Amino acid sequence: MTIIKAGILDSIQDTGRFGYRHLGINPSGASDVFSCQLANALLGKNLNSPVIEMHFPAAQLQFNKATVLCITGADFAPCINDIPVPINQPFIVPASAVLIFKKPVSGSCCYVSTLPNMDLKKWLNSYSTNLKAAAGGWNGRKLKKGDEVAFSASVDKYEIKTGVVRSLPWYSSLEKNISSDIMVIKGSEWCWLPNEMKQKFLYTSFSISNLSDRMGYRLYGERLEVETGEHLVSTAVSFGTIQLLPNGQLIVLMADHQTTGGYPRIAHVISAHLPYLAQKNPGDTIRFPLAEIETAERKLLQQINYLQQIQKTCKLKIQKYLHADL
Amino acid sequence: MSFLHPYTIVPVGDSALAIHFGNVIDDAINKTVLQLFRHIQLSKHPVIIDVVPAFASLTIFYNVAALANSSTTAFDAATHIVESILPGIQTEDDQHEKRVIRVPVLYDVVHGLDLEYVATTCNLSVNDVVAIHTATTYRVFMVGFLPGFPYMGTVDERISVPRKKHPRTKVTAGSVGIAGKQTGVYPLDSPGGWQIIGRTPLKLFDNTKEDGVLLKPGDSIQFYSIARDEFDNYQSRHT
Numbered sequence: 001m002t003i004i005k006a007g008i009l010d011s012i013q014d015t016g017r018f019g020y021r022h023l024g025i026n027p028s029g030a031s032d033v034f035s036c037q038l039a040n041a042l043l044g045k046n047l048n049s050p051v052i053e054m055h056f057p058a059a060q061l062q063f064n065k066a067t068v069l070c071i072t073g074a075d076f077a078p079c080i081n082d083i084p085v086p087i088n089q090p091f092i093v094p095a096s097a098v099l100i101f102k103k104p105v106s107g108s109c110c111y112v113s114t115l116p117n118m119d120l121k122k123w124l125n126s127y128s129t130n131l132k133a134a135a136g137g138w139n140g141r142k143l144k145k146g147d148e149v150a151f152s153a154s155v156d157k158y159e160i161k162t163g164v165v166r167s168l169p170w171y172s173s174l175e176k177n178i179s180s181d182i183m184v185i186k187g188s189e190w191c192w193l194p195n196e197m198k199q200k201f202l203y204t205s206f207s208i209s210n211l212s213d214r215m216g217y218r219l220y221g222e223r224l225e226v227e228t229g230e231h232l233v234s235t236a237v238s239f240g241t242i243q244l245l246p247n248g249q250l251i252v253l254m255a256d257h258q259t260t261g262g263y264p265r266i267a268h269v270i271s272a273h274l275p276y277l278a279q280k281n282p283g284d285t286i287r288f289p290l291a292e293i294e295t296a297e298r299k300l301l302q303q304i305n306y307l308q309q310i311q312k313t314c315k316l317k318i319q320k321y322l323h324a325d326l
Numbered sequence: 327m328s329f330l331h332p333y334t335i336v337p338v339g340d341s342a343l344a345i346h347f348g349n350v351i352d353d354a355i356n357k358t359v360l361q362l363f364r365h366i367q368l369s370k371h372p373v374i375i376d377v378v379p380a381f382a383s384l385t386i387f388y389n390v391a392a393l394a395n396s397s398t399t400a401f402d403a404a405t406h407i408v409e410s411i412l413p414g415i416q417t418e419d420d421q422h423e424k425r426v427i428r429v430p431v432l433y434d435v436v437h438g439l440d441l442e443y444v445a446t447t448c449n450l451s452v453n454d455v456v457a458i459h460t461a462t463t464y465r466v467f468m469v470g471f472l473p474g475f476p477y478m479g480t481v482d483e484r485i486s487v488p489r490k491k492h493p494r495t496k497v498t499a500g501s502v503g504i505a506g507k508q509t510g511v512y513p514l515d516s517p518g519g520w521q522i523i524g525r526t527p528l529k530l531f532d533n534t535k536e537d538g539v540l541l542k543p544g545d546s547i548q549f550y551s552i553a554r555d556e557f558d559n560y561q562s563r564h565t
Contacts (some may be wrong), residue, residue: 018387021376022363023539024473024513123533132514133473135533188336188344233349234470234477236385237380240339260380261471268339271390293401295342297394304391 001067001118003147004098007058009214012118012137013255015048017126018033021236021259028128028136031109031214031255034275035073037307038172039113044068044089044315049309050111050120050127052143056102059143061112065095067151068115068168068318074107074279080165084238089171090115090318094163106176115318116153129214131214131256139169170317177276180205180270180284182301183291184242188235189264192226200224201266205285212282214256219286223248237261240277242288252277272299280302330415333354335405341402342376342387345412351479351507355382356467360544362415371407379543380468382475426463429511429526431502432557433459437525439494444487444504444521456551458482459523464509466545474513474531476541481507490508493519497509500525502549511541527560 003010016029030036030053037047051058052258056076063069070090071078078085080097081088089114093099101110120127120138129137138147193201206221224244237243243263252269253261255278270291280286331347331354338344345362347355358380363379366386367518376387386408393400433456435441445452464478471477481504489505494517497503503520512518513530526549532538542549552560 018375021378021387022469022543024469024471024475025539027376076496124536130473132516133531138420140533185337185340188346189337230349233381234468235344235346235352235380236338236342236470237382238339238385238387258471259378260468263359265338268337270340293337294399297390297400300340300390301394 001114001149001151001175002062002064003059003143003145005060005146005148006142007054007101008016008056009137010052010054010059010143011129011131012050012120012127013049013053013129014257015126017124017128017130020124024259025124025130025133026212026257026259027239028126028130029116029255030128030214031113031278032073032111032275034303034307035109036111037216038088038174038310039072041069041307042072042088042170042172042314043113043115044311044318045113045115045117047311049113050118050137052156053068054101054110054112055108056101056104058110061099063093063095063097063099065151067097068322069099070255072111072113072115073111075105076101076110077103077105080298085163085165086167090314091167092166092198094165097165101289104281108281109278113152116151119150119152121172127161164175168318168321170314174306177279179276180286181289182277182286183296184267184288185245185293185296186267187242187265187267187290189232190266192228192230192264193224193266194227197224197226202288202290205287207285208280208282210282214254216257217252217277217280219250219252221250223249224266231263232262233317234260234262234263237265237267240271240274241265242267242269253279270296270299272296272303284294302312330412331358333412337401338385339391340401342385343401343408344383344385345408347382349382351381351467353465356465357544358415359384362412363543365411365415365529369411373404373407377417378470380470383440396440408551425542425544426548427541428548429541429549430530430552430556430560431460431524431526431549432554433524433551434554437498437501439501439525440487440521441523444485444523447487450484455523458485459504459509460551464547464549466541466543467549468543469539469541472512472514472516472531473533474541476510476530476537476545476547478509478541478547479507481509483507487521489519490521492549493517497522497526500527500530502526513539525557527557
């Protein structure tokens with residue numbers, strides 16, 4: 001696969017790098033972990049396989065050999081050789097095919113999973129790119145023009161003989177989330193907010209600012225204040241932690257967040273809604289309804305079960321389709 | 327041997343919990359945190375994904391799918407596991423806390439961008455600041471913020487200058503800084519707001535190694551002053 005043209009931020013990610021946070025090495029991983037896994041699941045691959053995460057403008061990619069692809073997440077109007085290709089449905093591209101993304105229709109980050117897998121080395125047990133540590137993924141950096149990413153096997157062994165783009169006969173019919181509700185559970189310093197501030201947090205809208213990236217989403221909205229002058233010593237934070245900054249505004253920590261922080265942790269976005277948040281763009285407004293832990297866990301487990309089922313059925317389908325063991 | 331400090335267990339989102347021992351920077355409490363950290367790391371419990379010690383808290387990330395069942399939440403199950411471990415933790419001599427690491431630092435105004443500011447603010451000479459900063463053996467309380475960034479203390483009150491109001495957009499790797507009672511070293515180029523008083527030629531984070539972090543929680547750190555030519559030679563030997 002050759003990168004013909006780089007996008008604004010195209011990086012290799014998987015579900016994250018775990019077990020190193022105590023050394024200050026954060027998990028990185030896909031911003032929308034659900035879509036990342038869905039792309040892999042629809043190809044019947046291990047859910048934690050490496051994918052390319054792209055924002056708009058996205059990269060132009062050329063596939064030197066016939067390859068099976070699955071695109072999920074944001075809709076950037078993907079086309080192969082100028083023919084529109086589906087989202088959430090695998091398709092085969094012929095040798096020399098060029099994948100481009102024409103315009104941002106909806107969402108913020110898109111995922112491309114490939115069959116066969118990209119041939120990449122793990123760093124600390126994960127394929128995710130850690131831009132800060134300049135390690136993992138593709139040489140520890142975002143993809144750039146001229147990069148040639150090899151595949152671990154040739155599709156020839158799967159007997160793909162095709163000169164045209166061909167969609168495979170299965171897909172995910174999940175509807176896109178369009179709700180602005182991003183559920184949260186209370187954080188350790190929730191009780192530092194006076195009642196009036198709690199109401200503002202829960203019942204007013206916040207808009208996502210331009211100063212938002214893979215590290216965090218800064219929000220604009222009602223100014224919030226804590227009751228106490230107490231200064232917090234640093235503790236661990238996580239993907240989804242909502243911190244109150246000294247200027248009274250909020251930041252939601254995203255996939256490339258730092259491992260520890262010292263601002264009050266007002267609340268945490270529930271894991272099942274992080275993919276929804278990751279697909280929001282600057283200017284979008286969101287609200288933070290409160291959930292109980294039971295609800296948060298239940299929603300997360302539903303997503304995990306859904307992905308596992310898709311992966312299981314698609315693995316059988318693709319083996320049958322390509323007459324090959326994967 | 328001392329008793330376990332009073333603690334509370336709180337959720338950190340829906341996939342982690344934190345054991346809080348208060349909101350303080352305190353050697354004894356941090357020792358308890360690190361003892362508990364090592365104990366849990368050694369246990370290699372299959373549902374535990376990440377364990378993160380901080381000044382006075384330990385955060386444990388767990389696998390929700392592996393812990394939740396129809397009768398209990400993953401949070402309650404994880405809390406139960408932690409509470410069964412806690413009583414066994416003793417805060418007596420920890421063999422792990424014997425590492426003393428000497429860190430060479432070039433304290434000059436070229437690399438120590440805020441060295442003169444710190445001296446002026448504290449009514450001291452630059453030499454006094456260096457003498458005071460090198461006189462203390464510091465404890466690494468935690469590693470966070472960046473890969474391999476050690477949060478150390480406790481800085482002598484005479485030079486404990488608060489962090490800058492307007493952080494720099496780039497602080498060079500190796501920069502040694504002060505932020506109130508804390509001192510630290512930037513392992514990588516990064517935006518940062520600490521008062522920079524010098525630079526070490528040591529590599530604090532090496533991404534080519536499996537164990538690439540030089541200074542770890544519980545380590546004792548002694549800074550010592552080196553001259554410009556030592557700094558340059560050090561760099562040529564180690565890069």
